[in-house]
Amino acid sequence: MWKDAQPSATKLAEYRPPDYRITDTELSFEIAEGVTQVTSTLQVERAAESGASEPNELRLDGQDLELLSVEIDGRRLSENEFAVDDDSLTLFDVPARCSLRIVTRIHPEQNTALEGLYRSKSMYCTQCEAQGFRKITYYLDRPDVLSRFTTHIITAAEGYPVTLSNGNLTADERLEDGRRRVTWHDPFPKPSYLFALVAGDLDVIEDVFVTCSGRNVVLKIYSEAHNIDQCHYAMSALKRAMRWDEQAYGREYDLDIFMIVAVEDFNMGAMENKGLNIFNTSCVLAAPDTATDSGYQRVEAVVAHEYFHNWSGNRVTCRDWFQLSLKEGFTVLRDAEFSAAMNSPTVKRIEDVSFLRTFQFPEDGGPLAHPIRPDSYIEISNFYTTTVYEKGAEVVRMIRTLLGDGRFRQGTDLYFDRHDGQAVTTEDFVAAMEDANAVDLGQFRRWYSQAGTPNIEIQQQYADGTLQVTFTQSCPATPGQPEKAPFHLPLAIGLLDSQGRELLGDASGGSSPVRVSTDATVENPNGDGTLVVQLKDPVTTLRFDGLQARPVLSPLRGFSAPVRLQGFSDGDDLRFLAEHDSDGFARWDAIRQLQSRSIHLLREDAPGDEVAGLVALYRRLLDAALGAAVPDTDDAEQKAIYATMLALPGESYLHEQMAEIDVDGVHRSRDALLAKLSATLFDQWLALYHANTTSGPYRPDPTDMARRSLKNVALHFLGMADDESEQVAELIEAQFEEADNLTDRLAALREILELRGLNENRRSALIDSFYDAWKDEKLVVDQWFMIQGARRAPGALARVLELERHPAFDRLNPNRVRALYGGFCGQNLLHFHALDGSGYAFLAERVLDLDDTNPQLAARLLTPLTRWKRLDSQRQGLVRKALQRIGSNEGLSPDVYELVFKSLGTQEGDG
């Protein structure tokens, strides 16, 4: 059969329900060295409503399979009763109801793409989302086909003592030929993407969780023996997540067993397979010497995220992959709420917004912009994007803000109740929210179909006790969407008087009341000083009467909507908010603007009063942070907020704030500001450092984490102080040698990599000593590769090339590849964007190389080359050249093909 030269697009508008159902799926895996035989027995029923042109024809998905036989109701089909091509098996004459048996062979040992069944070290495991099941057997590999699965795993007597699949263990037998056969049955119908299998020689830790209705659930976490001691934190996180989901969403776990397996080679972070979650080791293992504080938080968040999918994703699943945000956006919100409840809620919000602005905003403003519910894709793996995930979570969060917590919960209750066991759409989710609360989210639905980051332009006029504020919304054009209709969005605002007192809402009690008049809906949901204004029109005006003096507006508390603000930039107001806003997010947001502005002014050699004002603000914040270090006023959350405020924004964050990115200027002036803050406030940084050492054994709790982050922010500023270099080098080396945890050790090593005054032999010796001490801990070695990839001294690319030749570099392991290339291309921006094009050319070569073994990994690594739109014209030319170099190759995977051609703007995605 003739095959398209270009992969073709799948479109939401062309969705059709399946013509057949598969009520029961019985799989038998015979695993042997080099080859696995899969026998699949499917109970198939034609859908009554089927309108297919060939109603007796059944087309099953399948890729890279060796087909051995097909039987219908026990009769083996001859060659002319079916047809096979590269991605399907079509049976020409299928009864309305029958039993279908298909035998295939696969080669997991050769599967370097890590999709379907593959081997990782000594274990076999699966990754089926989104379309990996079709690499295991022929099937209706689409999420709206739900089936009850029974899985038999047959292994040699030796070598694979642990064999797992979804659901409950129902049999463990010895076959006549000596092999072992283990059987699992999952009573909950599920789509194929939630199928999982694991076979290997694994250790396990066990615990029990008693659910809210009093049922016992056995919890097991499996890993290779040498890692099993690092699984306890994940176990405790799992129990916290299970309890939280009962309390916050009324969701109880349903099976009697819940398992997690840690795998070293994994394309993603983790996967929510029913009852058998499979995790990248990086998202489950945690010990003081092998995980940083943020590593611990990541483990807690990912364990929770995958667990939460049991309801938001598994019990209620997606009709088709355009609905991905239905499960991912919602579940990201749920895990964020959980992490906020376990740690500092304000810092969690700050981190999430920082991530959104750094990664999602550029996606939404570039050639790959798409709505959270895309309407077309070539390769679905490419749509696990920050837009679908993080903006998707922001959209659900806005629904929560608009409805209020109680009514949002009524909406989710109705959603879970109404759609349990179904495969549904984002429209069903919004409809449940409306129906539970008798509200109209008609205009709000545009968030699902329109791409782009809206701008909100703010204008303020104050006179005679009256402040008039005008919000004007607009949204830039995105590919395929030249015009946008206005969005419905909540703006959480406050007004402060010169003493920092709240003037609005129920908090305004004391002074004379301020009256608000507007056509928009305004609510005071929490009875505090924050009002939620609902913008719906292009222009919304608010009038505040009864003011005694010009107040300061706090325009976007808690980042209530994923928008950019414009026209809100008065330096005095921002400095005031940075110190006095009652909303911690708003304080951080204000100082971020001030930092960005100072960096841009330094870039233009026009520091003026602005930079002096920032230095003065830092002096006051440092005093305040030092105050927070006094033992009995030690407030973990305030400290953690100070740490986020004092650290300068990263270069990528700064790039995102610019109309045209000045790579060199941002790098130079950011360093200049660091150096200035370092030199001017040296003694305070030093005091802050010493005030925040921790005592006792390492604890990953909010108090100690906050101390470590303040201490290491201080260390970084100290590291920039050229004048005091000897004293500082000693401090850094002492921290490096004496640290009892990875957070502190790695923070010191990062400084060691950059310290200008350090002798090169000494530097190399320290880098080597770190490797020698931790070479058996793969996740630590990943960090070692990453920070070296990110090292800023001249010669970065040459160092990366040398690190590629290091015996520990492994191009088949995604964590290792992401560490080194991510460090260089994602963090080392000055060198990656080198003006000779060497960084781009390097990445292009590596993408091509990896595309042969692991297309998903290759496509993800390509991301930095898709963000060229606001670079200077010379760099734009160089990036395009690198993209064209990739695009000129034949036999590209659809993954890489789609990103390259959409980024070049030569392909709108419809083949």
Ligand code: BES
């Ligand atoms: N369902 C995804 C895993 C996945 C992603 C499978 C893409 C196949 C393709 C899982 O729930 C997920 O979203 N994992 C995230 C981490 C999470 C905390 C956001 C991941 O793997 O990065």
Ligand code: ZN
């Ligand atoms: Zn997920």
